[in-house]
Amino acid sequence: GAVVSQHPSWVICKSGTSVKIECRSLDFQATTMFWYRQFPKQSLMLMATSNEGSKATYEQGVEKDKFLINHASLTLSTLTVTSAHPEDSSFYICSASIAGTSTWGEQFFGPGTRLTVL
Amino acid sequence: KQEVTQIPAALSVPEGENLVLNCSFTDSAIYNLQWFRQDPGKGLTSLLLIQSSQREQTSGRLNASLDKSSGRSTLYIAASQPGDSATYLCAVRLTQGAQKLVFGQGTRLTINP
Numbered sequence: 001g002a003v004v005s006q007h008p009s010w011v012i013c014k015s016g017t018s019v020k021i022e023c024r025s026l027d028f029q030a031t032t033m034f035w036y037r038q039f040p041k042q043s044l045m046l047m048a049t050s051n052e053g054s055k056a057t058y059e060q061g062v063e064k065d066k067f068l069i070n071h072a073s074l075t076l077s078t079l080t081v082t083s084a085h086p087e088d089s090s091f092y093i094c095s096a097s098i099a100g101t102s103t104w105g106e107q108f109f110g111p112g113t114r115l116t117v118l
Numbered sequence: 119k120q121e122v123t124q125i126p127a128a129l130s131v132p133e134g135e136n137l138v139l140n141c142s143f144t145d146s147a148i149y150n151l152q153w154f155r156q157d158p159g160k161g162l163t164s165l166l167l168i169q170s171s172q173r174e175q176t177s178g179r180l181n182a183s184l185d186k187s188s189g190r191s192t193l194y195i196a197a198s199q200p201g202d203s204a205t206y207l208c209a210v211r212l213t214q215g216a217q218k219l220v221f222g223q224g225t226r227l228t229i230n231p
Binding site for chain 1: 152154159160161162163164167207209217218219220221222223224
């Protein structure tokens with residue numbers, strides 16, 4: 001149980017285009033989803049936290065107009081990188097959590113999406 | 119601001135050795151601490167989760183300890199195998215009211231056959 005999927009697993013796009021990444025909880029309902037970014041040989045940095053049906057909360061330094069997050073249902077969150085540039089190339093990982101379990105708020109991670117902007 | 123540090127950044131040992139990975143955090147007000155494994159280009163696999171009230175957790179050849187007052191955790195790997203080669207990340211959850219995880223930089227472990 002507690003499986004999280006991401007699609008696509010990798011994407012290559014031209015500079016200036018927008019890219020959408022999906023994060024799905026397959027066998028549970030996720031009250032909260034998180035988006036992380038990981039640059040090569042660095043750790044995960046939280047970008048934003050989203051709760052179903054409400055606006056995402058962005059971490060300091062993350063441009064909310066560039067990284068659009070939609071959490072329209074309890075099993076799906078999307079991250080759209082708008083007007084992507086080469087510096088946005090990174091590994092994007094989502095996680096999802098449910099409340100009220102024995103390991104309260106434990107986050108289950110997706111397999112990640114590798115974005116390369118040319 | 120919570121900061122998580124992992125030492126060493128990289129470790130290479132021969133197969134069969136027992137080894138210890140270290141994680142330290144600056145603010146002891148944590149809800150829990152979690153160890154993850156990450157293979158190159160892949161997502162995270164949760165290894166062990168220790169609640170703030172616990173001292174250790176064990177799973178197979180892995181044992182994680184937590185000393186909240188001193189801000190330290192260790193991950194002990196017994197009888198290491200080449201398949202254990204990966205990057206190991208520790209992360210702390212700050213408070214019960216917030217689900218944020220703060221990650222360390224990771225330890226890149228290589229087990230040589």
